[in-house]
Amino acid sequence: MRAAAKKTQFDFRAEKYKSPSGILLNSRTVVEKKDFVSTGILSYAEGDIIEIEITDFTKFQLGDQVKLTVYSPGGVYVFDSTLVARHDGSLIVINPPSMQKHFAEKREHPRIQVLQDGRVRTLAGGGNNEEHVAETALVINNISLSGVGFTIKEEFPLIKTMHVELEMDLGTPISCTAEIMRKEPGENGVYYGARYVELLDQKANSLRAFVLKKQVENYFTRKKDEDFKRKFK
Template identity: 50%
Template sequence: MTKAAAASSNYDYKDEKYKSPAGILLHSRTVVEKDGFVSTGLLTYAEGDIIEVEIPEYKVFNLGDSVKITVYSPGGIYTFLSSVVAKHQGALIIINPPLNQNRFVEKRESPRVRVNQKGSLHAVSWLHLDEKQKLTDTIGLTVQNISVSGIGFVLSDEGFDLGSASVIEAELDLGFKLPIVAEIIRRESLFEGYYYGARYVDMEIERVTSIRAFVLKMQVESYFKEKELRELKRAFK
């Protein structure tokens, strides 16, 4: 995953032949090329940072391979460079470059991925105060969704209300420790306590890269779970 994520910063659009506002449609004929080997398949899935291409010669491709993708859609011909991040039973999972995502007409909007990750709240800046309050005892939190721009979370201490908070400092456990500073932009009442939405503030590029790799990993895992569920449903029809 790290190799593929690192390759994601080297996307190239110079080879694009033609594009149209009509955009890319699912089930378009798609050519995948690596090192002179070319195979043709169908674009069958597009969500967040990943796309799926069903392709007969999927076994020829390996994780981390750099590939050239050419999509022949009614809206035009689209070409971009990417990387293979997974493969499964006749299909390749390929990174969908961020600048490429707005071209997909039938993409499923899912900027955030659902997770269940722990973390801890360390400091709060309140709207009515000019200084930061460092918490003597950290408060646990659970991240329910995450994206490269922010998180949605709940606090383990249901009596602690961030309704008048402006900025928080916290540490997330994503399999690695990630300190963040985030602005509270949303608050919803739950049966017990509150749900908060927060947007990262002044995030360093190294941390953004780490979050992007984590989100990509979770998207791939979610894709496989959904596909397995769909196949089970079809099997019992």
């Protein structure tokens, strides 16, 4: 079986000191790029993204390679990252997989709400004799780096623990083998939850890029809504 994802390309330098409390939100964070350094506050961390509130946000551009030094009660953590979004007063950078375990306040592999098309195929046989025996359309409701939730409108022979082949339209087609983990009636059909069993490295990279993009979009939408509600309280 192929690995579900490539090894991270990010450089995890060193933890100068660590404790069980790990990295906490509201920690002072130094952001450094070539010829410029500024200090902000780590305000948000979920899945693959980190937000740093910083007054000098206009000095940074999308795609900048940055070094972060986080001064947390759990220790001092230094790691490299990439700027993927910029908002009024804050920067969004990638949270490298090697660092995610150190965040005390986090959700690992958060499910991202989406509305994407796809198809599911059941499999028969095993090994080299595996063949498709049934196929139907599905609607993807949520997705993460470890699994996917989808709805099928019509009757379809899926049960828990069954292995199926999924084809997901995420801007680019992504195919994988998945195991059905959950089945329950839904508003528009039957809802299924599945975990990835086999996903080619190249497809895993495309999936990661899609999830990261949606995480950033959803975060800024939620933040905009919260700001609007505060203004009109």
